[in-house]
Structure formats: C-alpha cells, structure tokens
Amino acid sequence: MDINEIKIVSGTDKNGNSESVEELTIRKGDILVLAGPTGSGKSLLLSDIEQLANGDSPSGRRVLVDNKVMDPFSMRITACLSQNMHFVMDLDVGSFIGLHAKSRKIETNNTVEKVLKQANDLAGEPLSADMHLASLSGGQSRALMISDAALISNAPVVLIDEIENAGINKTMGIQLLSTEGKMVLIATHDPTLMLTAQKRIIMKNGAMFRLIQSDDVERKHLKYFLEIDRVLEGFRHSLRHGNRLDEETLKRLVELEGANHEQ
C-alpha cells in the first residue's frame, strides 16, 4: 500500500488541556525528531501512531492516513528499530534476508544482495551472506536491521528509538530510510541527531508542546556538532585499539578549540 502522509490531530495533555501543537503532518521521506524529558509523552505519541489512535487512546488524538481513518488491522503502519541489537533466529544472514523477503512475498534473488550491500555501506566491519546471525557484532546487526527495514519491510513509518553509536554511520542509515520513501520518526536525546532532521517535535506533560523547524543558524551548529562527533570518534577508535593519550593529542584538541573560536 502506498501512503503519502500521516496526520496527527491533537488531543490533550496529562491534565486534559489541549495540546499547543494542533496538527502534525508527516510526509513520505520526512525525518522527524521526537524529543523531551523522560515521562513527557514520547512513548504515548509513538503508541498512538502505531495503533492509529482514533480518539480512543488516553491522549484523545486521532491519526489519519492520507486524510482517512484507517482500520488498524488492515496493515502494519510502523516498523520499529529499537535499542535491541541482537537477533534470536538461528540462521545465516543470507537465509534470514531470504526468509523475511519470502514472508513479504518479495522476489528473493537480488534482494539478499541489495540488503547486504546497503548493510555493508552502513557497517564499519563487512558482513557476508554466510555469516551466522548470532556471530554478528552490535554494529553489524544494527546495520543489517536498518538496511532490511528500508528495503524489505513495507511499513510506511519507521520508528527509531535512540539509535546508539554502534560502529555504524547513523546519519547515513536515517538518510537511507528517508530516500526509500519512509517517514522516519526518531526519539532521541542526541543533539547531532536532532539537527539532522528538518523538523522536531518537543513533548511536555504528555502533549505535543512545540514544533520546531530547523533553520540555517541551526544548520551551522550542526557542522560543529559533527566535527566534535568526528573528533570523539577518532579518540574512541584510538583508545579501543590500545593507544595512549599524550601531549600530542592534547595539543591537537587545544588547537581545534582555538580554531573553532576564531571561526
């Protein structure tokens, strides 16, 4: 089924007051970040979307699919990438992709190759069809899950719950889902990830509190965030491989800070 947009018509917060964001529309290819403190209502919003709430959930929200109320049992609207990074299936990677494709009645020949190729683009360490699912590292599993959700799963919405830095290129993973036409919803506390999205919705006391459109000034911040991430990633890599930090690395950090001040 081809779905172009999902509209969330607002309900009420935990005290029964109307939400300040009245309506939220998510279109094909949109990347939307969901942020807010613990207990602010992120999970309930995700649950409303997943079950196509129709005024019958605690929030009173209504979720319209292409402007219509849809039977929640006619199809699964969401795929979910959670923090879980392991498979429980006892299979090799190739058969696993084939099995998933078969369950979706997709022709399997090129699918395995396509999913593998994408997963390899995302993962730091290469993975192949004959590897066993249980032997994959966290990063490899995560890369395979994203690639598989983008290419095989038919759910139009992908919910991502706090994607970890597990040796994969997370911004690239999110971009892949978006270009495959998914509506991507990311619940996160990570500032870099928040600015990767064009829009973010801030939750407060169970309500959609503020919808913020990212602008040029924010984009400029992103550049520095990414640079900080890259530097940290370099240190992570170095420390993991047994190196020590010394005067030399410290000097580079100080220089970097100076350079940032001048810009």
Place this chain on the structure above:
Amino acid sequence: MKFITVAGPPSSGKTLVIIHLIRLLKDDYLKVVVGKIDCHETADGTLFKERLRIPVVVGRSDYVCPDHYGVVNAEEIFKFGESHDADITIVETAGLCHRCAPAIIGCMAIAVVDNVSGIDTPRKIGPMLTTADVVVITKGDMVSQAEREVFRSNVLEVNPDAKTVELNGLTGMGSLNLKRVVLDAPDIDTLTGMELRHDMPAAVCSYCEGETKIGSDYQMGNIIKMDVKEVENGYQ
C-alpha cells in the same frame, strides 16, 4: 455478557496481556471478572485482584488435565461472571499441552504467543493457535523488526483469518488494538449447549488414574505406542 477464553504456552505473557486489556476496559467503565485455571499453586489470582481490584475466581485442576477441568467448569465460571453483573468474563487457561484448545464456537477466543519462542512455534502449537479469533504476539521488543514480521506471517499461515495484535506486556503498548477487538466480541446468554471448536484429548490410561511405574505391564486403557523410526529429513 461476553465470555472470552485466553490460551497460550506457559510464560508467553497471558496474565500481563489480560491485565493491560482489563485496565483499558475499566477506563471505559466496563465490568470485567477473571476465571484463572492452573494446575498447581498460582498467585495470579491475587495479582489480578491487587492490580485491578476486580472479582477473580481461581480453579486448580490438581491431578486432572487442566483443559478438561476448564471445560468442566466453564458454566460455573460463566455463572460467577453473571453473579457479579459482569460485562465481560475472561478465562485464562493453564495452557500446558498443545493437543487441544479451549475455544468455544460463538465466544471470542484469544491465543497468546511470544516472538522469542522461535519462528517455528506457530506451526507447532496446533489448535490453540489455529482455532483462535485473535492472536496476541508478545515480546516484540526482544527481537528485530524482520523477526517480528516473519513470526506474524507464520501465524497467519496457520490461521489466515486471525486478527493479530502485537503487544508489549511490560509497557502495554498494543493493548488499544486488543481492546478494540474485544469490544467486538459476541455477547451470549448462556454457555449451556454451546460447543468447543476442537475436541479434547482422550485421557483414560492407567497414568490418568495415578499409576507412576514405567513399563508396558503397568499400562492399561487408551494407549498409543510410538512407531520408533529414525527421522529422515524435513518437517514431520
């Protein structure tokens, strides 16, 4: 009154599924009672009472088959519901063996299975799953999206008409969908004369009557002996 059976393998999450469901039903001001069947001691009765403050009746099947025991006492549980003016009576079965199913023609039947039990489980558990109107799939948070989709497709392969509901027993995510189907369950006036969807296993051998020794000499009654043959390959 609606009379609803809930079956499923041990530890699949039946009790938590029922608790999340009843919470939502109570929010709609519906009166729900629970009949819980178990073999041995069970604390689930008090669990329902403490968490939901609803009338609960617990039956222990002791030395008889819990599924036989459940059917034998279905009318009694139905009457318990009526005596409390319930809108819905939910029976949670012990759900131990996979030979039969508690589903009743004309009453809603729910089966609970979990994602972690393995992707072949839907093919293995038989009538409990195939006779259900609604299949609740739990523990989705412990597997990947692909595994969830394959599991669900395997459920629909053995029971194409079932409505599937994915429900997280820890957070309750998914219970809204379960509530929606339960509200559509048929109402009935009496169970007397209604029929099971699947027959119960014969349980009339010497072991049913307390025999404990092993060996052909001690076996009497309705006995089926295995045809001991090595498996060649494939699914049997």
